[in-house]
Amino acid sequence: MSGAALRVVQAGPLALMVDAGRFGVRHLGVTQGGAADWVSFRWANWLLGNSLDAAALEVVLGGGLTLEAEGAATLALMGADLDARLDDRPLAPGATFRIAAGQRLVFRQPRKGLRAYLAVPGGFEAPVVLGSRSATPREQLGGHRGDGSALVGGDRLEWRGQCGQVRRLPFDPASSVTLVGQRLALVPGSQIAHFTGVSLYRAFNTTWRIDDRADRMGVRLRGPELHCRLSSMISEGIPLGAVQVPPDGQPIVLLNDRQTIGGYPRLGALTPLATARLAQCLPGEEVCLVATSLERALASHQRCLESFR
Amino acid sequence: MVRLFDTIDEANMPWILAADRALREALGESLIDLVPSYTTLMLHYDCRRLGHAEALRLVESALARLEPATAALGQRHEIPVWYDPSVGPELARVAQRAGLSVDEVVHRHCGRDYHVFALGFAPGYAFMGLVEETLATPRLATPRRRVPAGSVAIAERQTAIYPLQSPGGWNILGRTAVPLFEQARRGEPLLMPGDRVRFAPVSREEFERQGGDTAPLEAAA
Numbered sequence: 001m002s003g004a005a006l007r008v009v010q011a012g013p014l015a016l017m018v019d020a021g022r023f024g025v026r027h028l029g030v031t032q033g034g035a036a037d038w039v040s041f042r043w044a045n046w047l048l049g050n051s052l053d054a055a056a057l058e059v060v061l062g063g064g065l066t067l068e069a070e071g072a073a074t075l076a077l078m079g080a081d082l083d084a085r086l087d088d089r090p091l092a093p094g095a096t097f098r099i100a101a102g103q104r105l106v107f108r109q110p111r112k113g114l115r116a117y118l119a120v121p122g123g124f125e126a127p128v129v130l131g132s133r134s135a136t137p138r139e140q141l142g143g144h145r146g147d148g149s150a151l152v153g154g155d156r157l158e159w160r161g162q163c164g165q166v167r168r169l170p171f172d173p174a175s176s177v178t179l180v181g182q183r184l185a186l187v188p189g190s191q192i193a194h195f196t197g198v199s200l201y202r203a204f205n206t207t208w209r210i211d212d213r214a215d216r217m218g219v220r221l222r223g224p225e226l227h228c229r230l231s232s233m234i235s236e237g238i239p240l241g242a243v244q245v246p247p248d249g250q251p252i253v254l255l256n257d258r259q260t261i262g263g264y265p266r267l268g269a270l271t272p273l274a275t276a277r278l279a280q281c282l283p284g285e286e287v288c289l290v291a292t293s294l295e296r297a298l299a300s301h302q303r304c305l306e307s308f309r
Numbered sequence: 310m311v312r313l314f315d316t317i318d319e320a321n322m323p324w325i326l327a328a329d330r331a332l333r334e335a336l337g338e339s340l341i342d343l344v345p346s347y348t349t350l351m352l353h354y355d356c357r358r359l360g361h362a363e364a365l366r367l368v369e370s371a372l373a374r375l376e377p378a379t380a381a382l383g384q385r386h387e388i389p390v391w392y393d394p395s396v397g398p399e400l401a402r403v404a405q406r407a408g409l410s411v412d413e414v415v416h417r418h419c420g421r422d423y424h425v426f427a428l429g430f431a432p433g434y435a436f437m438g439l440v441e442e443t444l445a446t447p448r449l450a451t452p453r454r455r456v457p458a459g460s461v462a463i464a465e466r467q468t469a470i471y472p473l474q475s476p477g478g479w480n481i482l483g484r485t486a487v488p489l490f491e492q493a494r495r496g497e498p499l500l501m502p503g504d505r506v507r508f509a510p511v512s513r514e515e516f517e518r519q520g521g522d523t524a525p526l527e528a529a530a
Contacts, residue, residue, distance in 0.1 A: 235429065
């Protein structure tokens with residue numbers, strides 16, 4: 001069961017090798033990267049008894065991505081329901097499954113959520129670039145080839161780990177916190193007072209629609225225009241989940257592949273959990289922003305980290 | 310977020326560098342990332358190792374004892390640049406706005422040391438300044454989809470070199486053969502905050518001898 005591999009028969013719109021992200025190098029201008037729905041990514045590894053940050057595959061949308069097993073193995077699928085099939089058998093996320101040599105795993109289209117995570121025993125093999133195996137195409141760093149490439153047809157994805165004790169999810173995967181709910185918790189930031197009163201009212205009392213301009217750098221929200229009295233500011237570090245408001249008044253929530261510093265004023269930052277939830281939203285979905293305190297956000301993040309036992 | 314200043318100034322750098330060092334030391338293993346910029350430092354620490362109150366206390370005590378870095382100001386680099394309209398399509402735009410000849414723009418862009426204020430935008434992308442006031446030129450109305458690696462550009466009073474091909478809206482004046490990306494991808498960018506940079510004009514022959522790519526770039530529409 002060791003030395004196994006999956007062959008990419010057909011690539012979909014986007015599938016990347018990811019781990020927890022690239023840390024300790026952001027001061028060099030290198031983006032964080034890593035699994036956009038870090039919660040589902042961790043559960044995928046947890047199901048196989050892997051280290052929680054072992055390299056897994058982030059499959060966006062599906063779109064016909066087809067993988068063929070070269071040998072028998074136990075894998076885990078978590079996160080979005082992309083109407084995956086093992087040969088012709090429907091494969092629901094949130095569990096481990098057996099795949100036999102020659103069997104094909106196909107990701108068709110989103111039924112719930114946007115990003116699925118496929119974990120393999122011990123994690124995929126990939127060169128460690130600046131401390132991480134995560135692919136960042138824009139920066140030509142990481143991934144299965146080390147140069148930031150997404151999967152293309154003909155690629156071979158290998159792993160060498162043994163399958164340990166497989167586990168069962170302690171909750172219903174369809175009700176996973178990153179797949180359901182409209183409320184995104186936001187910790188207000190230091191420019192919040194520079195927004196007009198009307199804008200603040202609108203920010204927290206409207207339903208925002210996910211724009212189709214959404215990728216791993218950021219997700220635009222469509223709704224009423226927000227106005228900040230600061231049109232721009234001196235560029236400063238951008239945290240994960242920062243909600244920046246450019247002059248057109250439409251917020252952009254910054255995700256894992258965001259640039260490291262930037263100069264648009266910000267309402268604040270989504271909590272890590274809310275950011276993971278947003279990363280599962282499809283264009284057209286509706287969300288609302290709910291202000292929370294730093295203390296509550298920290299406590300809920302701690303609880304979330306402690307749930308992986 | 311640690312805020313030390315509210316304007317861009319070369320005199321900020323010794324303080325930012327000193328704060329960077331002091332905060333790294335104070336947070337030690339609990340530090341995940343520290344992102345210095347022109348006036349601020351953003352801290353990302355591991356909340357499993359360090360409580361928020363304790364983090365604040367460490368930061369405050371590190372900053373209370375801060376002395377500006379003196380000898381610590383970084384290295385000085387001379388970067389050879391081939392200034393030519395074929396690879397620097399905005400030379401004419403900058404010259405026209407400034408009421409100067411292209412030669413005079415080149416002369417002035419090379420005429421002073423620039424400080425590296427911050428890295429960002431892309432691995433190893435150094436924001437440098439300040440460019441002489443007369444050369445200050447706003448960003449392009451529509452950014453280019455592809456700016457070649459090595460392009461040397463200005464925006465307002467800042468200047469930079471694109472380490473790898475990427476989209477970009479700055480005014481491109483020329484190109485250097487110095488390979489910035491390979492070093493950045495090893496985690497050792499050539500240019501670091503606190504460094505000083507001076508550009509030196511070279512001929513096409515010299516640029517080609519250094520391994521430069523002479524593929525022309527069209528002026529932005």
